[in-house]
Every structure is written in structure tokens, then in C-alpha cells.
Amino acid sequence: MRYFFTLLLPCVATLAAQGQPSKPSQAAPLLAMQLPPATPAAPTSYHLTGRVFNPLGRPLPGATLAVKGAVATTVSTDANGRFALDLPAKISNTLVVGYAGYGDQTIKLTPNQPALTVSLRPVSTYNTKAAKGATHALQTGDLAPDFALPTTTGSIFKLSEHRGHPVVLYFYPKDGSSGCTKEACSFRDQYQDFTDLGAEVIGISSDDEQSHQQFTQKYQLPFPLLSDAGGQLRKQYAVPRAVLGLLPGRVTYVLDGEGRVRYVFNSLNEAASHVLNAKDILRDMK
Numbered sequence: 001m002r003y004f005f006t007l008l009l010p011c012v013a014t015l016a017a018q019g020q021p022s023k024p025s026q027a028a029p030l031l032a033m034q035l036p037p038a039t040p041a042a043p044t045s046y047h048l049t050g051r052v053f054n055p056l057g058r059p060l061p062g063a064t065l066a067v068k069g070a071v072a073t074t075v076s077t078d079a080n081g082r083f084a085l086d087l088p089a090k091i092s093n094t095l096v097v098g099y100a101g102y103g104d105q106t107i108k109l110t111p112n113q114p115a116l117t118v119s120l121r122p123v124s125t126y127n128t129k130a131a132k133g134a135t136h137a138l139q140t141g142d143l144a145p146d147f148a149l150p151t152t153t154g155s156i157f158k159l160s161e162h163r164g165h166p167v168v169l170y171f172y173p174k175d176g177s178s179g180c181t182k183e184a185c186s187f188r189d190q191y192q193d194f195t196d197l198g199a200e201v202i203g204i205s206s207d208d209e210q211s212h213q214q215f216t217q218k219y220q221l222p223f224p225l226l227s228d229a230g231g232q233l234r235k236q237y238a239v240p241r242a243v244l245g246l247l248p249g250r251v252t253y254v255l256d257g258e259g260r261v262r263y264v265f266n267s268l269n270e271a272a273s274h275v276l277n278a279k280d281i282l283r284d285m286k
Contacts, residue, residue, distance in 0.1 A: 048085045048109070050116030052077050052097060054139065060099060060120065061140075062251060062266025064240060067109075069093035076267040079277070087113070099137055099240050137238040138253060142261045144169070145236055149204070151224040152212045157202065163259055166199040166285060168278050170252040171239050173268075175207045175215040175225075179250065183271035184221055190275055191222045197282040199254075206231045206248065240266055250274065254281045 052063040059081025066074045070091045077083045087093060090111050097118050098104040105118055138144065148158040159167070170187070172180045187194075187201050194201050201223040207215070212225040228234060231248065240249045252274040254263040263281040265274055 043089050045086050046089045046112050048087055048113050048116070050083055050118060051081045052083065052099075052118045052120065053081060054099075055119070055121055057119070058139075062240065062264045063097060063099045063118075063120070064249075064266065066096045066098075067093050068096065069109075074268065076265075076270075079263065079265070137240060138261050138264060140261055140263065144253065144255050144259050144261055146259075147233055147236065149226040149228060149233065150209055151226055152209065152216045153224065154209075157224060157226055159259065162200060164257050166197070166257060166262075166282055167255045167259075168194065168199055168201045168252065168282075169204060169255065170202070170250075170274055170278075171204050171228075171234060171237070171248070172250050173248040174205060175211045179268065179271045180205070181219065183250070183274055184215070185219055186272050186275040187223065188219065188221050190279065193279055194282070197279070197286065199278075199282050202226060204228050204233060206234070252278055254278050254285075256285060 052060045052065075054060045059077075059079075061077055061079045061081055063077045063081070063083075064074060065076070065083050065085070066072075067085065067087070071087055071093055073085065075083050075085060087109065088111075092111060093109045095107045095109050095116075096104055097107065097120065099120055103121050105120060107116065107118070144159065146158070146160045148156050151157050170183070172183055174180055184203060187203070191201065203221075203223065203225040205212075205225070206228050207225075208229070209227050212227060215221070216225060226233075234248065237253075239251050241247060247268065249266055250268045250271065251264065251266045253261055256262050262285060263278070265277050267273060
């Protein structure tokens with residue numbers, strides 16, 4: 001009997017201990033402490049959008065917008081006059097908006113600048129300086145001025161002799177430069193698409209005929225390049241310059257069978273977009 005109680009007592013002690021409420025651990029208060037919520041990091045940049053309009057209140061495609069200050073970048077408006085920029089959230093910058101024939105507009109951008117609406121005004125003295133032909137930068141609906149320029153084959157291209165079908169006139173800065181080579185090769189690689197759409201592709205720069213011939217032969221370009229000596233045709237068409245007027249612009253005009261402008265695209269950096277956009281417009285014209 002004594003042996004039985006000897007075995008039983010440890011079991012009873014164990015059960016009694018299990019029935020007692022457990023004392024809180026010394027570490028419990030530490031686990032219960034709550035850290036303050038982490039403060040989210042403030043965004044370092046913001047997306048600025050806006051639109052540019054001409055003096056008649058119509059969206060202005062191909063306007064150049066250059067940012068000066070801590071950020072230096074240049075963009076162009078799309079077919080609907082819209083633009084977008086990514087800028088530092090806490091830094092002020094200056095935005096210069098321009099288009100040939102209109103006065104540049106300078107806008108001081110505040111940090112986290114709200115969306116912008118920009119209306120450009122004509123330059124009063126511009127018409128007296130413009131070459132005979134266009135008196136303003138060509139826009140949709142304008143009749144493209146006629147011209148005659150030498151081609152890489154030695155013949156003369158006269159615009160008025162090519163009525164009845166669309167013509168794609170693309171002005172580019174210089175033979176052999178990286179962007180111009182990319183653009184020309186893109187037109188070359190998709191030239192059959194333009195032919196199928198009934199359109200003629202014409203490249204124009206101020207390079208001489210020998211430079212055009214070398215450029216054509218090196219990259220096997222199937223379309224003619226025209227030599228615009230002294231940039232006279234650029235002046236006649238009032239082709240906007242790029243990067244605050246420091247460089248010849250890269251501008252593409254799509255003309256319909258009547259010779260009227262159906263589309264204008266101005267972008268120095270987006271060389272391939274000139275080709276894709278022109279094709280889209282030609283498809284819409286079918």
C-alpha cells in the first residue's frame with residue numbers, strides 16, 4: 001500500500017501543477033510592444049502631362065517642349081497635342097514650349113506641377129521672314145507648297161507632279177547620324193507596306209547629292225533623297241527646329257492625293273515612330 005502511494009504522489013503533483021494558471025513569461029511584455037508604423041517614403045518623381053494648342057485653339061502636334069534646370073530633356077506633342085514628362089518631385093524646373101512660326105513660351109514649373117494647358121501665339125515678324133510659300137508652320141488641312149529639288153539619281157523631284165496618291169515627306173537632320181540612319185532603315189524595311197498603301201516616301205535633308213548617294217548605297221535605300229541646299233525648303237515649310245532651335249528638326253508630313261497635309265509628326269529622338277505613325281495615318285486614309 002505504501003508503495004502504491006509512493007507511485008501516486010508524483011502523478012498528483014504533476015496534475016496539480018498542470019491545473020494552475022501559467023504565469024506570464026517575462027518576455028511577454030516585450031512581445032506585446034508595438035512599433036510605430038513605418039512612414040512611407042515620399043515619391044521622388046511625378047508624371048507631368050498637358051496639351052499644347054495653336055492660336056485658333058486647335059491641338060498642336062509636333063510642338064517641342066524642352067526642360068531646363070536640374071533635368072534636361074526634350075519631348076514632342078503627339079497627334080492630339082498631348083505630352084508627358086517624368087520630373088523630380090521636389091525640384092523646380094523651367095519648361096520652354098516652341099513651334100516654328102509661334103513665339104516660345106517659358107513656364108516655371110513648381111515641384112509636383114499640375115497638368116498644363118499651353119496656348120502658343122504667332123510671332124508678328126515671322127511672316128516677313130518666311131520664304132515664299134508657307135507663311136506659318138504647316139498643319140493638318142494646309143496645302144503643302146510645291147517645290148522642285150534634285151534627287152540621288154540626278155533627276156528633279158517636283159511635288160505637284162505627284163498628285164493623285166499620298167506622299168510621305170520626311171525631313172531629317174543629317175546623313176549617317178545614328179537617328180537618321182535608324183529612321184531611313186526603318187522606312188527601307190517597311191517600304192513595301194508604304195507601296196501597298198499607294199504612298200511615295202521622300203527623304204529630305206540639307207546634305208549634298210554626293211552625300212545622299214553614299215548614304216543610299218550604303219544602306220540600300222529604295223526611295224529618293226532630296227538635297228535641300230541651305231535649308232531653303234525647310235524655311236519654306238517652316239519646319240520646326242529641335243532642342244531650342246539648335247538642331248535641324250526631324251519632321252514627317254503625310255500628304256493626301258490633293259497635296260494637303262493630313263498629318264505632322266515632329267520628334268528628334270523617336271526616329272522609328274515617324275515610320276509607324278505615317279503608316280497608321282495612311283491606313284486611316286484608305
